Amino acid sequence: MIPGIKSCKNSFNVLLNENYSSLISIDKNKSYMALKISEQEHFRREALRELKELGINPYPADKYDVNVTAKDILKHFSEDKTLFQDVQIAGRLMGRRIMGSASFTELQDSTGRIQLYFNRDEICPGEDKTMYNTVFKRLLDIGDIIGVKGFVFITKMGEITIHVKEYTILCKSLRPLPVVKEKDGEVYDAFRDPEQRYRQRYLDLIVNPEVRQVFHQRARMIQSMRDFLLSKDYLEVETPVLQPIYGGAAARPFKTYHNTLDTTLYLRIANELYLKRLIVGGYDGVFEFAKDFRNEGMSRFHNPEFTQMELYVAYKDYEWMMELVEEMIEKITLDLHGTTQIPVGDKVIDFKRPWKRYSMYEAIEHFTGVDISEMTEDQLRNTTKELGVETDKTMGRGKLIDEIFGEKCEAQLIQPTFITDYPVEMSPLAKKHRTKPGLVERFEAICNGKEICNAFSELNDPIDQRARFEEQIELGRRGDPEAMILDEDFLKAIEHGMPPTAGLGIGIDRLAMIMTNSNSIQDVLFFPQMRPEKTSGTEGNINDEFTAAGIPEPWITLLHQAGYSTASTLKEANPNKVFNQLCGLRKKQKLDIPAPKPEDVKSWIENIG
């Protein structure tokens, strides 16, 4: 007899007799999925059962107080060996080296890992060695969460270690963790597959400590920006995500529906028009860290939902805003890195003020040698051909200039650079330039070849604003899916008068990528959007179909194991063959359930819808 089968048998009995009903109650449509588990998971469920039999609650309700972290101990113990002589700490069990009556394991808490020393006769001072021999050595696994009490010492090997006097199981883990090992900075069996890392980010966070670091940095970056803005007495606000008219940017929206209002709503693509209403309302400065949603392509720079910080300050202009951006980003860089120079890929980016400034025309002249500032649309079109920039007939003057810039300049701007004075056609919400006709007072900051922010002197002339919206409507009629919609309610607001205002939008995810030296937006989002995993067919429904045909639960599992994973495959099967297969599986797994009768199997198959 094969040893593995015996364990399977036990596990099945556990599931069928004791835990099975609770598994079903968790998700009855996928009950067989719960049964279709790997051998290692069987062993863990078996260990769970044994723990319960020993009177140990694997999921205790009590709080577990800790008085120290792994990081504290590692940082301070070598300086003063009298410290940490009565510690209590909790975390996840990572590595284990069991040497008989003495064992070493690693405990990982939110701050890092520390080695634990378990000694049999200290854990179990009396005759009963169960808590060591059985519970610790056999029933605990990598991934379980425990709490320990003890004192800190240094082993012969020179490693700071907690000598455990008492431990408590805080949570039994039922699934094996990817085991990543490391020696002298070299990582073995790294958990690197991006799909798994993003879909099961918790695993990524458990086994890849550098990932935790990225999200710490992201949080500190946002904190630093918020502190900066609050120190200027601007008001942090919240505005609607669900908007009846989407606006404030050129993008395609997600559409949804409100039942009670019986109306279409959109997830915001920007919050600009709401923040400006607040400036109309009399605030001098408002900002929001806003999740925006754009129904467009995905790439390593684009996620369907992303975070933008938008700021509007009354009585200011875009020149003023440029200085604010420099000051703010420089401060953030210093807060995070202690220097203005940070590595990004194979480059070093320096955020020290002042940043380079080019007008868009100057940038194009700088990178292509062509002065387009006086060109007509036809001349521009010829220039694009000469430069090898692809265009189409729907593009007007502004779009052509933007194409040249995007194609020839943007990627080459590595150090933070302000690009100013954009064509009016591209910027329906920006104020016309005070001296340069055909342009608007707008700037973007480009860094590492990508836009990180966008700002302008906000258009507050309601007549001009209406005309600009109407031009957008015309673009929309010509088929531009990103053309803005006329927002009558917003126009009404600025007709009441909005002070001259400088507005800014900063892509938080993009900035986080630079600040954490991440190559992909997915690395700075906990849960980047992924296509839903395709489960094999419609499992839940099939199970219901099997149930509806009068097939008892245990046999449904075996039917799946026999390869009948869909109702139709079972429907087409030969009843005698199915009967033989089920009996074979029952015998092989030594299941403690009576064999079916041939006529039962036949009737099940006939009953399948």
Add this chain to the structure above:
RNA sequence: GACUUGGUAGCUCAGCUGGUAGAGCACAUCCCUUUUAAGGAUGGGGUCCUGGGUUCGAGCCCCAGCCAAGUCACCA
């Protein structure tokens, strides 16, 4: 949306010209009883992403699909 590459055990990956599915870690049993990715022995574990096709025979070849990564397009 287009192209390229990939999908094999819980994890990381091999797999020859198409010929009985492999390793390391993890797991189990036993021995050992203070270790640093690592004590020893033995053992179990697979829908080779899915569905078709070619073939005596497919993890491998062909077609279609799914998922991911990269590049491009659109976009912040």
